[in-house]
Amino acid sequence: MDTAEIRRRFVAHFERDGHTPVPSASLLLDDPNLLFVNAGMVPFKPYFLGQETPPYTRAASVQKCVRTPDIEDVGKTSRHGTFFEMCGNFSFGDYFKEHAIELAWDLVTKSQADGGWGFDEAKLYPSVYVDDAEAVALWRKITGLPDDRIARLGKKENYWSMGVPGPGGPCSEILIDRGPAYGADGDFSAEDRYLEFWNLVFMQDELSAVRSKEDFDIAGSLPKKNIDTGMGLERVAFLTQGVDNMYEIDVMFPVIQMAEQLSGRRYGANHDDDVRFRVVADHVRSSMMLIADGVTPGNEARGYVLRRLLRRAVRSMRLLGYEDPALPELMPISRDKMGETYTQLHQDWERISTVAYAEEHAFRQTLRAGTSIFDLATTEVKQAGGSQLSGDKAFALHDTYGFPIDITLEMAAEQGLSVDEEGFRRLMNEQRQRAKDDARAKKGQHRDASAYREVADSMGRPVEFTGYETTTDEGSVRGIVAGGGVVASAGPGDEVEIVLDRTPFYAEGGGQLADQGVIELANGARLEVYDVQSPVTGLIVHKARVLDGEVAAGLAAHAAVDLERRRSISRAHTATHMVHKAFREALGETATQAGSENAPGRFRFDFSATGAVPASVMADVEARVNDVVLDDLAVQAEIMTQKEAVASGAMALFGEKYGDQVRVVSVGDWARELCGGTHAGSSGKLGVIKLLGESSIGSGVRRVEALVGSDAYRFLAREHVLVNQLSETLKVRPEQLPERVHDIVEKLRAAEKEIEKVRVGQLLAAGGELAAGAAKVGPVNVVAHRADGAGGGDVRTLALDVRGRLPQDEPGVVVIIGAADGKVAVVAALNDEAQARGLSANDLVRAVGPLVGGKGGGKADVAQGGGTDASRIDEALAVVTTEVGKVGA
The missing domain is CATH 3.30.980.10 (Threonyl-trna Synthetase; Chain A, domain 2)
Structure with a gap:
């Protein structure tokens, strides 16, 4: 049974039972805790949290999801993938445990001829939360399974929460026994042996504190009990298609087959290569689906995840031995398979492929640049007599230049070097921990919508927006929110959020800023509206300051939008x-x-x-x-x-x-x-x-x-006035301005070149005088000169010129120190005879550098440095003579 048919049967099964089929939401939702939709229930969170009233009591969906925390494990197990589809059925205060179990068991065990999936009951094991006796009894009643076929598991496996205070509850999973080849009998912790493919969450508890997945307080029962189930489409696909893992199912394996053709290597022949083939199949599909939903490669957040996926796919093909552009060969294969369900992949292919192929091109350039940086790093290691590339070098290559660690390892081995992988992993873990800490800091940012929900529920219907037809309207105050709660009234100077039963004010959304204006009440109170938002579906909230009078619920209101704005x-x-x-x-x-x-x-x-x-x-x-x-x-x-x-x-x-x-x-x-x-x-x-x-x-x-x-x-x-002013100043017509300005710029450039020639000529003219006035320190000719107003380039030019003018058969030392724009430049230049006597330009620059507040270095013949303290230049020049005297005499 192909994946599309599994999906179709799932939706049809629940639709026959009165569930509303809900299309998959985008992978991108406005949630402060999530980069991407990572579970089938995410689009329904506002209903489970009580922020919004669901438009149906039962629903079913096949939701696109992306999870990336375990990206390094992709391809190594049968369970880890980045993009996947989660089938789910949901009940909002309608049916509960018994019917949820009945529906799941019926679809799973019904024969394929009768529209089910045809799983063998003898291989199925329900699991329950160890303290959920009710669920145990229901599984026995509905399935007829003996007690020893129902696994009791703890909180870690069979209790669900969102990780924050709110709804939670025990869950039941349907496991399939894949046989002794995958683990020991009865060992339910061996996930490859007893593989979970459907999780039924019985949302019944109100959690008041969640310290960890297994440490929380239950404040009481939810007023309405809900059902949230999640069934991994890819897991059911590989279980029904008789293959070993999700990468080999009908919508993914064709990519592996194309990768085999391109690389000349065979899937199934080598473990490391198999992991690479699977990474390619997963990441090509995941990247395509992210781009289809509007993500573009970047260095932060969603863009970084996409960039990493694309580059891992390209890198894996390179490690398989294929170095030509790979995505143009692979991604169309994935498009054709996924496009059977997601037709927009075909409709929007030009954009999707352009983004993906451009990123591969950029990454190939990064690899070339990274290779050059890698070569420099390995040269330094070898010159120092080392045999290992440091962890911080490997991390810098990865983090700064986007150079993958496995390519670093591969190339280092080719150079006869090892890599400090432990140091690299430590730095990577530190970076991950910083990211986790940041994410944890953001955790719990679910907006407290209880006050808005209270107002919305009291109204019984959505606020009527009349702003398409008018910018003024009559209504009444239906609710006042202040300080996070509903209040009865507000007075002058108070900041409040006002809800009217109807309003012409547009709430910010779709890129459009909110309206502003005034609300006047029947008792004479006036409010200045400075922002308008929709915190929950169907509610329009006016953020306002009370200017005059008292605001109270029930008062008639005249709302007037700032018309010009x-x-x-x-x-x-x-x-x-x-x-x-x-x-x-x-x-x-x-x-x-x-x-x-x-x-x-x-x-x-x-x-x-x-x-x-x-x-x-x-x-x-x-x-x-x-x-x-x-x-x-x-x-x-x-x-x-x-x-x-x-x-x-x-x-x-x-x-x-x-x-x-x-x-x-x-x-x-x-x-x-x-x-x-x-x-x-x-x-x-x-x-x-x-x-x-x-x-x-x-x-x-x-x-x-x-x-x-x-x-x-x-x-x-304003531009017209500016053009007229320029035309008058330059005495030309407006249309002649570009040509005239170009002529002036060219003349200025030519003049600057002439000035530079004159300046350099004057600078070099001084070289003769300096050489002629060289001091004798023993047998060494020494020029130690201060050049005020000269920058680094000028100082170097002068030093080299003076060195060339000194007698070459006698030792010669030139040190010029310049000062310009608050910066000090030092250059030392020595001839061969001076070096033969043991003098070094590098040593001289290091000796004077600290005196001018800096440092520097170079070779024995020429060295340079810089500093920030010009007050000690004369002292530094005196040190030159002393240092020469120590060695050169």
Whole structure:
């Protein structure tokens, strides 16, 4: 049974039982504790935490997930993978343990001919939490299994929590016995022998303190008991397909087969190579799915994870002996298999492949650069008579230059060197610990939404947003939140969060800043609204200061949005859509929006791009959007299903959460996107759009800053005044300014070159006088000179020139110390005769360096250094004579 069929049967099984099929959420969700969705229940967390009311009582999903803490173990076991799909069924206060067990057991054991998965009951073992007698009785009743087939396990294995105070509960797992080849009989800790593939969480407890996975307090029972199950799709796939691990299932093994062809090596012949083949299969798929959901390679957070996955895949192919670009050969294989379910992989392939292949190209360049740095490091080790590359050198290669440790090990062995792996691992562990400490510091940042939930529940329906049609409206105060709790009233000077039953105020979201304005109550109280947010679904909260009077629930309210601010922001939002469309026309479908901010009169637009945008493209995009402004196209919004929106050609943005019904905003028939923001009535109302420039904000992401409307007009007016001033000063017409400025710059450069020639000539002219005035210290000609105003380059030039003028058949020493811009430069230059007498430029610089607040060094013939204390230059020059006298006499 192929993976797609396993997935289909899972969803159909629960849909027949009244579960609402919920599509997979994006891998990227707004959660302070998570880089990626790492479990099937994550999109449902607001329901389990009581932050939001679920729109259904039972649901089923097949959720995309990524877990990366065990990335180093990928390929070494049958269990560790980065990207995986988690099948789950959920009950929100509906059915509980008995029905959850019935549903799972039925699907698992029903024959394939009858729509089940057809597992052999004789090989299945339920596990329960050791203190959950109720679950034991239910497993016996439903399955008919004897008592010795039900494993009792402790908190570590069979009690679930999120690691923070909140819901928790015992769980039951369905294990399959894979036989004596994988471990001892009855040893349930041998995970390869008794492999868990489905976990049923019975969410029944309220945890008041969670100190660790096995150390927590149970405050009481939850008011509503919930079910959260998780079934690993890949595990069921390899168990039903008769293969040994997840890497060999139908959607992954074709990548290994292609890697075999490319490398000439055979899967199954060598353990180390097998691990590399599996890493390739896993990381190619994981990287592709992350890019599909909007992640781009970078040096931080999500971008760093993606970069690491891509580079590990490329590196593994290199270790398999394949050194040509690998991703263009491998990733299309993964696309074709995963694209059977995730059709957007085909639709968005140009962007996905461009990002992936560009990162491989960059990594190949990194390998070349890292090889040069590695060569220098090994040369230093050998010159020092060593045989081991230090751990800090290996760590610097890895951390600073992106050079993988296994390649360092491989290349060091080729050079006859070992690597201090223990030191490297220690530094890596220290880095990981810092990351864990940082993550732990962020742990528990779940927003306390109890006050908002209380207000929302008391209303019984969502706040009605009327801001698309009007900027003023009448409503009533339905709740007041202050200090984290619901309050009855507030007075002048108080900072409060006001909830109205209906409001024209737009809550920040989708890149659009919140509205501001005023709320006036029936009793004369006035509030200044400075921010608007939606902390839980269906609730719009006005953050405000009470200016006058007393605010109380139940009072009628008149809400008035700052009209000019709203119009200005709306123009910016419409301009963002237009610029997005124009960039996709100019650069191709890969130029997909990666973020935005729509503020009054200005906007910021981030998009995917492999390099800087040429000035000609920027000019073309600006001209294109301003042509659309002149066309005065109507801006319209329509409500439709997601399927209808996609069919209409509407763009959806990565990481955004959309419901079944979506709002599609169109600028004529030209630009069309899913969007919940406010917009201008037509493109003509934008007036003018001015792109200020573009820049990089990370690998593969560019940022455009722009102005729109009156802000753009004022900017252009200032530029016009500036151009006129320059034209008047330079006595040319505006269109002649570029040529005139170019001529002036060229003349300045030529003049600077002439000045430099004169300055160097003057400097060298002094060399003759210095050489002629050399002092005799025994047989040695010594020039020790102070050159005020001379920097490092000048000092070196002068020192070498003077040395060349001294008699070459006599020992000669030249030390010049210059001072310029608060810095001291020291250069010592010796001829061959001076070196033959045992004098060294390196020793002289080291002797005088501390006196001028610095240090330096070099070779016996020429050395240089620097410092910061010019007050002791004369003292330092006197030391030169003393040092020469000690050796040269």
